[in-house]
Amino acid sequence: MDIGNCLSLLNFLSAVDVRQLARSLRGSLTQDRTLCQIDFDVDANTGFFPPRPLPRLPEPFGIWEQAMADAQGTLGLGDDESPEALAKRATGEQWRSRVRSWPVLDTSDLHDIRYLQRAHMVLAFILHFYVHSTPTRDGCPTLHIPRSIAIPIVAVSDALGTAPVMTFADTVLWNWELIRPEMPLSADNIRYVNLLSGNETERAFYASSGAIELKGVEMLQIIESFMSLPSTADLAAINKIARDLSHLKTIIEELTDIFLAIKESVDPKAFYWHCRPWWVGSPSDGSSKPRWVFEGVADGKVKYAAGPSAGQSSVMHALDIFLDIDHKLQKKRQPTPSESNKKADIGFMERMRLYMPGLHREYLQYLTASPRSVRDVAQRHPSLRGPYNDVVAALKRLRDVHIRIVTLYVVTQSHSAPPSDIQMKERDGGRARGTGGMEASTLLKHGRDATTRAMI
Numbered sequence: 001m002d003i004g005n006c007l008s009l010l011n012f013l014s015a016v017d018v019r020q021l022a023r024s025l026r027g028s029l030t031q032d033r034t035l036c037q038i039d040f041d042v043d044a045n046t047g048f049f050p051p052r053p054l055p056r057l058p059e060p061f062g063i064w065e066q067a068m069a070d071a072q073g074t075l076g077l078g079d080d081e082s083p084e085a086l087a088k089r090a091t092g093e094q095w096r097s098r099v100r101s102w103p104v105l106d107t108s109d110l111h112d113i114r115y116l117q118r119a120h121m122v123l124a125f126i127l128h129f130y131v132h133s134t135p136t137r138d139g140c141p142t143l144h145i146p147r148s149i150a151i152p153i154v155a156v157s158d159a160l161g162t163a164p165v166m167t168f169a170d171t172v173l174w175n176w177e178l179i180r181p182e183m184p185l186s187a188d189n190i191r192y193v194n195l196l197s198g199n200e201t202e203r204a205f206y207a208s209s210g211a212i213e214l215k216g217v218e219m220l221q222i223i224e225s226f227m228s229l230p231s232t233a234d235l236a237a238i239n240k241i242a243r244d245l246s247h248l249k250t251i252i253e254e255l256t257d258i259f260l261a262i263k264e265s266v267d268p269k270a271f272y273w274h275c276r277p278w279w280v281g282s283p284s285d286g287s288s289k290p291r292w293v294f295e296g297v298a299d300g301k302v303k304y305a306a307g308p309s310a311g312q313s314s315v316m317h318a319l320d321i322f323l324d325i326d327h328k329l330q331k332k333r334q335p336t337p338s339e340s341n342k343k344a345d346i347g348f349m350e351r352m353r354l355y356m357p358g359l360h361r362e363y364l365q366y367l368t369a370s371p372r373s374v375r376d377v378a379q380r381h382p383s384l385r386g387p388y389n390d391v392v393a394a395l396k397r398l399r400d401v402h403i404r405i406v407t408l409y410v411v412t413q414s415h416s417a418p419p420s421d422i423q424m425k426e427r428d429g430g431r432a433r434g435t436g437g438m439e440a441s442t443l444l445k446h447g448r449d450a451t452t453r454a455m456i
């Protein structure tokens with residue numbers, strides 16, 4: 001992509017605060033990164049990950065860092081009435097009381113994007129520790145988040161263009177250190193640091209998501225390479241696209257293997273009963289759970305606070321956009337959507353983008369706005385139809401595997417008894433809902449069928 005082309009595309013995009021951050025990143029322009037990648041905080045080697053672990057926050061924000069560290073292992077779920085959790089209640093109350101007593105720290109001097117990302121991650125952990133360690137008071141319709149957390153997390157989220165709640169980026173993109181600091185980031189050289197539940201299953205889940213995200217960097221390279229082709233009409237270009245599509249199919253198969261390996265490291269019961277309750281965000285309308293009230297923040301300002309979901313992984317969205325997967329059922333394709341497809345929340349994927357870092361969302365908008373489509377090129381050149389369809393079939397298989405995982409980890413568990421070391425109060429109505437509050441099966445089958453429909 002030449003710079004002029006890239007800038008004209010940028011003009012299409014809405015001007016938001018995050019553009020200021022992008023400008024500050026340009027200082028690090030190097031030969032192996034295109035201007036677009038710099039503008040969208042996408043690294044040539046680490047993709048949506050920052051290239052290095054985030055630095056700890058400077059003073060006076062040390063109290064946040066300390067509180068996040070203190071909470072780990074010492075706070076239990078507020079709704080867990082097991083002896084172990086009850087023994088942690090007093091510590092939890094003292095921790096929350098300290099958080100309430102903090103001054104509201106001014107974040108306006110945090111201009112560096114890496115500090116802002118770190119601040120979001122630390123505050124998101126504190127927010128979820130605060131909310132989920134609080135015992136639910138029956139009949140109380142609201143849960144108040146103190147000003148000391150509410151005001152800074154909203155400010156930092158505004159600066160980053162993301163939601164004031166724990167997101168996929170907090171748990172996966174910004175929550176790691178290098179095992180061997182002298183070596184570059186890779187799936188073998190990453191260790192997830194902060195956990196809500198303290199359960200190793202949580203760490204393993206972040207590691208699997210991280211492995212997918214890192215493998216996905218190779219997909220981003222293929223996408224960038226397609227976007228930068230001078231032409232898509234000559235024989236050399238067609239041959240290159242065919243080779244890249246074949247490589248993309250292999251990458252997706254490797255992603256599928258990572259999904260399959262989840263069963264070896266992530267325990268379904270621990271995932272559902274120990275980890276998942278900590279991730280839940282502010283309840284959607286109609287839920288019996290108390291609504292979150294961000295104290296000191298104008299009413300209606302916080303519109304999105306649903307909690308993290310791997311549906312917020314920018315790499316998976318980039319792949320869908322590149323292949324022109326029509327999640328919103330806007331295009332006339334075969335087979336026509338089933339009755340179940342029509343009932344699915346077709347706006348889910350788009351909504352998940354609001355939880356991504358703003359620059360990454362803009363990268364996806366830039367991909368969407370590009371007039372160049374690999375599906376269109378494959379439609380025009382019969383020799384590319386097979387390679388394109390093979391990629392789509394590989395992605396459909398990946399989604400099939402994901403559905404089987406969700407059945408095991410969410411649907412089956414939602415009908416099972418909790419493990420003996422946890423005694424939770426009433427769960428969310430028995431239906432299998434995703435962390436984003438969705439009915440998981442219908443949604444995921446809709447995504448799988450939308451993928452199939454991209455076949456030429």
Ligand code: HEM
Nearest residue numbers: 209212309310311313316406409434435436437438440447
């Ligand atoms: C134990 C493993 C996993 C479980 C139980 C699980 C569960 C779910 C659920 C319930 C949804 C529905 C949406 C929601 O409410 O969040 C979902 C969506 C999604 N998940 Fe996962 N997930 C797992 C692993 C992963 C991993 C490792 C990734 C890769 C980054 C991933 C990527 C996605 C994507 C992209 C969606 C959006 C729907 C789609 O693209 O089909 N999931 N997941």
